[in-house]
Amino acid sequence: MSGPGGRMMAAGAGSPSQRSMDFKGSSKRLLRQLAREKVTLWWMVAAGVLSVAASVVGPKILGSATDLIFAGVVGRQTPGGPSKEETVSRLREEGEGGLADLLSGVDFTPGQGIDFDAVGRVLLVALAVYVAAGLLMLVSTRLSIRVINLTIYRMREDVQAKLSRLPLSYFDRQQRGEVLSRATNDVDNISQTLQQTMGQLINSLLTIVGVLGMMLWISPLLALVALVTVPVSVLVATKVGKRSQPHFVQQWKSTGTLNAHVEEMYTGHALVKVFGRQDESARAFQEQNEALYEAGFKAQFNSGVMQPLMFFISNINYVLVAVVGGLRVASGTLSIGDVQAFIQYSRQFSMPLTQVASMANLVQSGVASAERIFELLDADEQEKDAPSAARPHELRGRVALDGVAFRYEPDKPLIEDLSLSVEPGQTVAIVGPTGAGKTTLVNLLMRFYEVTAGRISLDDIDIANMSREDLRSRIGMVLQDTWLFGGTIAENIAYGAAREVTREEIEEAARAAHADRFIRTLPDGYETVIDDEGSGVSAGEKQLITIARAFLSDPVILVLDEATSSVDTRTEVLIQKAMAQLAHGRTSFVIAHRLSTIRDADVILVMENGSIVEQGTHEGLLTAQGAYARLYAAQFAQAVAEVD
Template sequence: MSSPRVMMGGSAERSMDFKGSGKRLLKQLAPDRALLWVMLAAAVLSVGLSVAGPMVLGWATDRVFAGVVGRELPEGTTKEETVERLRSEGDGSLADMLSGVDFVPGRGIDFGAVGEVLLIALALFVVSGLLALVSTRLAIVVINRSMHRMRAEVQAKLSRLPLSYFDRAKRGEVLSRVTNDIDNISQTLQQTMGQLINSLLTIVGVLGMMFWVSPLLALVALVTVPVSVVVAARVGKRSQPHFVQQWKSTGKLNAHIEEMYTGHTLVKVFGRQRESAGQFAEQNEALYEAGFKAQFHSGVMQPLMFFVSNLNYVLVAVVGGLRVASGSLSIGEVQAFIQYSRQFSMPLTQVASMANLVQSGVASAERVFELLDAEEQEADGPSVERPERPAGQVSLEKVSFRYEPDRPLIEDLSLRVEPGQTVAIVGPTGAGKTTLVNLLMRFYEVTGGRIGLDGVDVAKMSRDELRSSIGMVLQDTWLFGGTIADNIAYGAAPGRKVTRAEIEEAARAAHAHRFIRTLPDGYDTVLADDGAEGAGVSAGEKQLITIARAFLSDPVILVLDEATSSVDTRTEVLIQKAMARLAHGRTSFVIAHRLSTIRDADVILVMENGSIVEQGTHDELLTAGGAYARLYSAQFAEAVAEVD
């Protein structure tokens, strides 16, 4: 049996496997690889055209500058003659600079040529923008499809998890992983994936253009890259544990809120509002601290990267100016290079600034993957068996069970229940009464022995078929948001169409028909998701609805686990009469603390410490004067004391 610590994702101090979880998250996108390739192709073309833009604008700048220079020089000479004249006059620096300018003495700015170049640049940027739009749209489609699959995968996983997982896990914590963490992954991918791809492609494309324009300036621009990498690595390493703790704290806070809201009536009855608020404040403060540290450490990265980017800009501007002065580069090429240096620094800064989002998303992804990796219940065997004629005969042969390996609960328990018998199970809390029913339903697997249903080992039956033969009514009622008719019809087999007549027949059998008819909308009365709010339905009436649901399933075996504990005396009598009538032909297991409800049972089992210490009818057990008689006397004395 896995410990709660392992099942819920380990300790809060354990640092996450960022690399492994990140790779696994990216694999979630694999089913849409065709769209990913189209998206990547659109992004490559978009970035390629965008990267070509500054060079085209540089051509326009060269044409304007050449026109300005040519207009100031006398017509009738050539460029070479002008440069030689400047050198002979001792103005070598100006001569070197003009040698790199394609001017014609006496000719001004060719606005037609400049306009053509600008139109080319405009066309490049427009097409680049449209391709970027296509790439972004495809990225959104891929991400939403992936999140749709992940939610479906999580839902399917929850249906395969054993009951022990939910016994140990806090409901609010599980809900936080299914909702908050998956939403955070979705937001992270939508905000970062397209931009990250675009940034990486921009870095590659700009770097190529920079080396094409000037290898020397490119090397100068790359001087600051190691600094950027060191900054990103250091800050990321310090902030990642805080993001892990942030989402763990979020899960704990949600679990506390869910528990306090579910039991808000009891919180008020026992005056625990201040204590509950104190616990909330403590966990809220822990979430604040983790969130603040995570955002602060990751937030430092962007200003540091801007500082490194500005250093890069200064270096490029200085060295580029010297290259223009020497005539090695034109002003337009240096202008284009400065734009490239900014384009090169900007995606680096963007990638760094996205680190907090990526770390937060991967932290949530790990929590979801821990849920998906949780140990599942054993699958049904490839060849399942089924009873030839379901009759309800149940046999337990030397059954043993323990929740923990070193703590036995049920040891060497044997029992045989004939079809149609009503078996009552009584005993003190923790004796193993509900556990016995859970073993019959295969919510837990026996650790030793065998449970048979009509001669077939239940371990060899499919769980669906086994549970379809058993109707169960629990002490805690569960009704979903919907009409009363829908809630009763929920007991029918999946895919089976239930008529209103069948629903009403089940309600009559459970003695629920009368009170349902008194409601304003009758069977069409809508219940809230807590089963009663706004509908005027009491706790006992809710229990009658759940019993009607069990009757509609027409089970071979009927299990009532403290089903009458929340009803009044009159309703209890009605349920007993209904049970006596409906138990005909069915094997019934009744778990009860109130011994007055089981006097008519065919067999009463008295359990203590996981063993059956007595069994017999009500009168036989009272005559024996054993454990059952002591329980009955204690309840009778308690009832007399209450009357007095």
């Protein structure tokens, strides 16, 4: 199933895999996409800062409640009368220095129990703070979702717009399934990555900063103890990230390759079965599926190692803080409430680090997909239309080629010094062996490709100076491979018009194409819904619908490419009548495979190796006994005998 561009496609499809992953560059570019929602981002960050600030203050407030409770317990167990200072001094005199140090850090009143009113007030403040933190986080999350969805919305628009600006040569080099995978799977993966990481990542970073500030305020010494494990965490995250990133890149490239294979096999499943290639197709699928499994397993395993390692480091940090904090409480340097708050802060500090590390696999996967999208967006586009596009003063359909040269590869000429003049209303049949350049000539006329040298003019205007939209709106095409989209038959016919058309115009085009009769026999007539495969209508009926579409576009120039090769004799007669009526009075280029079209053409062009080796009428070329006569004898003589 390798078409004319198969070799180029195979060569081009592999080229992106040779490029290494630019993690930093792609990440920055993805962030710039998000930065286009700058105002919403600032509000999101502001809500996140306030939410984190409230949640960070919470443990300190709860620590105050713990201090009140502990002070009440100590006060109740201490004889009333003496003051706190006198009680501590008496303990030192009795040789209880350790207990005296502990109680010196407790704000208790001897003989008094727990002040439940004060504890209640502190707990109410804590509750209010945590409720505010939750509400602010809800606001931040909502804004984050808005930013992400708008960014992905624009990215899909950018991809769609880019695809419309890419030249035909790009799609010749790339497998269709690979392009579809980038436009769907990779964009969806970026969306999921941002949804699962962006809000949490910002919250985690803000939490780290806020918690670190509170820890330094409570005890710089304990803060330094907690920070001992941070360099180890950073080192682990960096090493694991670098190790797993290439596997994520390969995972998404393998996904694109596998999708391309599946799409190709599904599209050509009939050919696969006809030529008995099911086993070969299954083996290719198995190989590519195995490659995807290996890349996915290695990516997930390597990145998955990060979270348990970070948990281990977090537990070491917890033990160090608990031991040093206990010693500080025993010495009376810190209150037990402060140590309780600090232990909470140490957990809050290590948890975001663990979360950031655990998100590394998602981030790496998303950035790998982002690079594939950016590769698509950075692909060379077709040349832009001239700033002041020219238009013919009068639409007649005169086409002239003057010294046209073209090559797909710089060192492989295909068409050299091709000159031709076609008068308005003439029918030009183009014949020649496969690879002679027949379809390429049509592609140049449509500006799917740009000429390497020379010029092509329409009504004395160089088509390079015309806008592509204006040029193509004057040309109607009926190809061998019909294309219909999911919708009603009326909508498919109306697709050919650049303006709003009435039902009467649609039906008139269908009658001209000899399609009206079979359409009315369908259950819902013109409102019959067909899918993109044209299910429910035959190959010939699909061809008649495309001819009706061409009628409705009312082109000046008509291009026909083997439009009756796969239909029965009766339908062929209908299609030929429809095409003859469509071609009447229009300049027509026919890539000819049928004798009736060739014999009735005003001019027959015989192409070999990209050059016109002969041109003339059917009878004149046969008399000349040249290339056309040899081609005619080889390909058409038997068919003539059958027709006659």
